[in-house]
Amino acid sequence: MQKLISYPISVIYYLCFGLTLVVFHPIQWVCFNVFGYQAHKKSVDYMNFFLLRCTNILGTTYTFENRELIPKGVPIIFVSNHQSLYDIVAMIWYLRRSHPKFVSKIELGKGIPSVSYNLRHGGSVLIDRKDPKQAIPAIKGLSEYIEKHKRSAVIFPEGTRSKTGIPKEFAQSGLKILCKYAPSAYVVPISINNSWKMVRFGFFPLGLGNHLTFTVHKPFSVKELLFEELSKKAEKSVVEGIKI
Numbered sequence: 001m002q003k004l005i006s007y008p009i010s011v012i013y014y015l016c017f018g019l020t021l022v023v024f025h026p027i028q029w030v031c032f033n034v035f036g037y038q039a040h041k042k043s044v045d046y047m048n049f050f051l052l053r054c055t056n057i058l059g060t061t062y063t064f065e066n067r068e069l070i071p072k073g074v075p076i077i078f079v080s081n082h083q084s085l086y087d088i089v090a091m092i093w094y095l096r097r098s099h100p101k102f103v104s105k106i107e108l109g110k111g112i113p114s115v116s117y118n119l120r121h122g123g124s125v126l127i128d129r130k131d132p133k134q135a136i137p138a139i140k141g142l143s144e145y146i147e148k149h150k151r152s153a154v155i156f157p158e159g160t161r162s163k164t165g166i167p168k169e170f171a172q173s174g175l176k177i178l179c180k181y182a183p184s185a186y187v188v189p190i191s192i193n194n195s196w197k198m199v200r201f202g203f204f205p206l207g208l209g210n211h212l213t214f215t216v217h218k219p220f221s222v223k224e225l226l227f228e229e230l231s232k233k234a235e236k237s238v239v240e241g242i243k244i
Contacts, residue, residue, distance in 0.1 A: 006205035009058060013206065016054045020047065021114040028117050037123075041099065044118050048092040055086065059209035060198065064094040066216035072097075075185035076152035077178050077222070079234045081167045081242060082160075083195035090214060091154060091190075099151035103127060103139060103174060123151070139174050143181035153178055157235070165196045165244055170235045172227075179222045179230065189217040189234045191241025215241045 024047040032040035052062065070076065076098050080087070091100055102119070106126040110116050119126060125142045127135035146153050155178060157170035179185065193213045200207045217237040222230065 002208055003201055003205060006058075006201070006208050009208065010205040013054055013057045014204075016057060017051065018113075020050045020054060021112070024050075025113040025117060028114060028121075032121050040122065041096075044122055045093060045096045047114060047118075048089050051089045052093055055089075055198075058198070058206055060086075061211045062090055062094075062214070063211065064090070064214045064216075067094065069216050069218060070095075070098060070188055071186045071219055073150060075146040075150055075182045076219075077146075077175070077182065077185050077187045078152055078154040078190055079175060079187055079238060080154065080156055080190040081162065081192050081238050082156035082158050083162050083165060083192055084199050086195050086198050086212065087156075087192050088154075090195075090212065094214065095152065095154075099123070099149070100154045101125070101142060101146065101151060102154050103142065103156075105129065106134075135174075136177060139177045140181050143178045143185075146178075147182040147184060153182075162196060163199075165193070165242065167239050167242055170231070170238075172231050175231060175234070176227055179227055183223050185222045186219040187222060187230060187234050188219040189237035189241075191215045191217065191238050193241075193243050217241060 024043060028040060028043050031043040078095065078100065088102065101122070102124040104119055104124055104126055106128045108116060109119050109126040123145060125138040127138050129135065142153050145151065155174050157175055158168040162168055194210050195212050197207045197210045220230065220233065
């Protein structure tokens with residue numbers, strides 16, 4: 001029954017979603033080219049605020065817990081499980097004070113209004129997962145960027161989204177590079193729940209009435225732990241906060 005009801009509601013949602021992306025594309029361009037980074041960041045923040053409001057049409061609600069645990073004035077590496085694109089929308093808005101940047105697929109760098117422009121100009125990096133010679137220097141550049149500017153990187157070590165909410169094994173290579181070249185950073189694990197239910201039927205129709213939760217766990221300093229211990233600790237924190 002939910003799937004049947006969702007068809008017309010999803011149409012309305014996608015119209016609002018698409019309109020938001022189209023409207024904010026020129027706004028981003030003007031902000032970036034005329035006023036610089038801070039103005040562009042604000043435009044991206046508020047674009048994602050409106051994208052969140054679009055999901056309210058689907059009955060989606062959000063809870064972002066324990067943000068007070070996030071350290072201030074230091075580089076941050078957010079490590080999280082990944083369930084849908086709505087993870088990213090929520091993180092950009094709720095973590096906006098940390099200036100989150102993403103490690104994204106190179107395919108997303110073209111063709112999507114607002115999204116592609118932000119990925120190319122907002123400080124995130126685009127990687128070709130099949131080409132380590134391209135991906136490794138790109139991630140290294142991101143880590144040096146957050147180290148210098150005291151901003152944050154978001155990495156999803158699962159690589160691909162979980163379609164059932166069950167976490168996949170974490171890969172270590174990307175996180176290892178981030179930690180190596182941002183030695184003063186703090187790793188902040190985040191557990192995401194119920195985001196996969198938004199796309200339980202695929203991208204159309206969308207799931208209705210979901211409550212997405214994002215739980216921030218206790219951070220730990222990169223320089224105080226060996227990487228193997230750090231990686232296991234981050235994965236354990238994330239996985240234990242996932243409710244299946």
